[in-house]
Amino acid sequence: MTFVFFLVLLFCAVPIALVLALTALWYIVTSDNTVLFSSYPQQLFGAIESYGLLAIPLFMLAGELMNEGGLTSRLINLARILVGGFRGGLAYINLVANMMMAAIMGSAASQIAIMSRAMVPAMEKEGYSGSYAAAITAAGGLLSPIIPPSMLFVLFGVLAQIPIAEMFIAGIVPGLLMSGLFFIVIAVIGLVQQYPAGQWPGRRQMKSYLLMGIPAGLIPMVIIGGILTGLATPTESAALASLAALLIGKYVYKDLKFSHLPEILKRTALNSGMVIMLISAAGVFGWVIVYEQIPQAAAAWIAQQTTDPFVFMLMVVGVLILVGMVIDGIAALILVVPILLPIAQQQFDISAYQFGVVVCLTLVMGLLTPPVGAGLFIGSSMTGIPPMKIFRSLLPFLLATLVTLILLSAFPQLSLMLL
Template identity: 65%
Template sequence: MTPLIFAFKLLIAVPVALVLALTAIWYIWESGNTVLYDSFAQKMFSGLENYGLLAIPLFMLTGEMMNEGGMTRRLINAARVFVGGFRGGLAYINLLANMFMAAIIGSATAQIAVMARAMPPEMEKEGYDKGFAAATTAAGGLLAPVIPPSMMFVIYGVLAQIPIADMFLAGILPGLLLAASFAAVIFVVGLSADFPKGDWFDKKEAFSALFQCLPAALIPFAIIGGILFGIATPTESAAIASLIAFLIGWLVYREMKPSAIFEMFKRTAMNASMIIFMIAAANVFGWVIIYEALPQKLAVLITSITSNPFLFLLIVNVILLFIGMLIDGIAAVILISPILLPIAMNNYDISPYQFGVVMCLNLVLGLLTPPVGVGLYITSSASGVTPGRILKSLWPFLLAVACVLVLLSRFPAISTALL
């Protein structure tokens, strides 16, 4: 009965956090073990007693301060220096700017919302197809959950009980591979679409663009450099990055007003609280998973089909693709990790880092695929391009992601080489 209640609540669009909490309450009542009600609130709170979770609101705050402080525009301008003169240069600029943003914001939806306002109108002015311009921007948002720092990696690291810093390291090579695959798509599409040729900056313009970008470049260096060199934990790096973003926006670029801080704190608190509540609810939902022995039952079913780790990951990829189409990526990570991760580690000896990278990248695809497709509709709203037209130009990028997922599933070293 409990699985039916769970599925029904999801189908009628009850918020996922409430689905998790209410399913746990229903299960306790159905099982008759009502003494568990006494520790329900304590169990929810204990799910939040993890230092790493502080990184989530801090990364969100960094992104807010970057947008308010004018750093996004300067990062896009700096990208022109490196790729602006190629044929289809503005499409490559879009991709490179998304890489810069992914190394700062860590949230696909936030990144898409920022870039969809900035890039498609510029690309359209230079003669690019509106659908392709919007599709390139939306696809670039998929870099955020893979290139560190990633909010999904933070949540997965907490659930899997593995170091978040190591999870960030595991995402570097896959993130670069994904970016390279997107660049290949732009190149191939450009052969038939005859993209306009861009103009290189002269030396003075290039120097000015890079010089203006230098302060903003301190932010990804503070985040990734601090973690790589062991100077700071991911949470400490996020706190340092938010402070740097504030000081640069206020004192260097002079575009951020201290009076705007309260509104930024408010937006950050509201957005982060939804994620935190889901994690707390997932902790009590763990009762259902434990008492129903879902991982063990599912392991028996899957191991009866195959004993090959690669085939197992391919099966998981198909399952996750459908889940990601229906449920928000972060919610899906919270739901799926406790069920599938034990099977991957115990029955197939798959590294939790490899599994985490594959799962997070796969689930975020749901941002760009109907029927939910939040990222698709954000791009459409910000760019003024219909979702159907975006999808028409988006499929080569989605095919590239599928190829990268197969490579990540087949070759664990791509995720574990830097550990």
């Protein structure tokens, strides 16, 4: 009966945070368990009593400040120096700029929105099809869950009770692997479609791009360098990145005005508030799941299907692709981790870091796949290109992502080699 109540709320388009909180409350009331009822408020607030969760609003703030302060356009020019001269140069520039933004923002949806406005009109002007330009930009959003920092990694670290800094490190090699596969896809499409040869910036222009791009490029170094060297926690790195974005945007590029700050802080508060509310509600829901011993029942069923860790990981990928198609990635992560992570660790001896990288990347694919495909609609609203046209152009990149997931499932060392 509780499961039916959950589905009714879900398909009535009730916000997912309320679905989780109300389903847990329904179960407690119908079970007539007074102990559970009295513990409900404690579990609701206990789920967000984690220092690591502070990184989420701080990374959101850093992204907002970067966009408002003109740092994004300088990162794009910096990418021109690195890859601008190859055939289909703007496509490579788009991807490299997305990699840089992924190392700052940690949010696929925000990254797609910002980069769509910045890159798609420029690519269309140089002869690229609008759907292909939007597809590359959307594909770049797939890098955000695995190139640190990542909000999904922060959340997974909290749910799995593992160090968030080490979770970030586990995503570096997978992120570079997937970026390499995306470069191959762009190269093949560029040759087939005969996209225009790129142009390297002139020496004077290159010097200008480099000088103006270095301050913006320092922010990913502050974030990742602080975490890798142990000088700062992910939360402290996020705070430093926000401060750096504010100072650079205001005093170096002079695009950021203090009058912009109230609106920036308002957007950050609203967006992070929704995420924190979802985490809180999911804490109660996960508590009920554990109380009902659902992970143990799921483990018993899966153990009957396979004893091979690789097959188990492929099963997880298949299920989560379907889940991600209809449920937001953060909500889905909160739902599946309490159930599947104990099975992965206890039944198959799979590292939490490998499992987290695969799960987070798989769920973000749902952002770009119908029927929901929020990332497709974000890209469409920013560019005016129909979502299904973007999706068709995106298929080679989704195939490359699937290849990455298979490799990560088969070879744990890809996620663990830097730990």
